[in-house]
Amino acid sequence: MRLVVDTNILYSYFWKYSITKKILRSQDMELLSPEFALQEINKYRQDIIEKNNLSEKEFEQIRFDLAIAIKFIPIEGYSQKLQKALEISPDPNDLEFFALAIKLKLPIWSNDLKLKKQSKIKIITTTELINMPEIKKIASSGGVP
Secondary structure, eight states: OEEEEOHHHHHGGGSTTOHHHHHHHOTTOEEEEEHHHHHHHHHTHHHHHHHTTOOHHHHHHHHHHHHHHSEEEOGGGTGGGHHHHHHHOSSGGGHHHHHHHHHHTOOEEOOOGGGGGOSSSOEEOHHHHHTSHHHHHHHHSSSOO
16 A cells, blocks of 8 residues: 655654554555654654754654655656645645655645645545454554553
């Protein structure tokens, strides 16, 4: 399964016992996100460290692992779709995710329910994803804490 992954999903990768982390690490998934999302993670670095009780070293290791699990796409790969994304996205902060989704013709994995207020790009929440048969196996399997 291929999906564009929103920043709110990427933040949950830093949680110790995250089902989302299992899914993000699955080799059955091809997950993509704008490079912008990595900048957002760096911007909120201190919040992530504090909320998850991480050391700087742990944060860096998890961020490194995240960069392996997700393919981050430079803006040049989808910039021609930003105008179309502006017409569709209910949240201007999510333009790059919409532009990438438009470019690649993929759904967006996000728990931001206001993104469902449009009908051009499919938005899949974590709950919806976990209930899909092919993902249920991943989410219920052991392994990744």
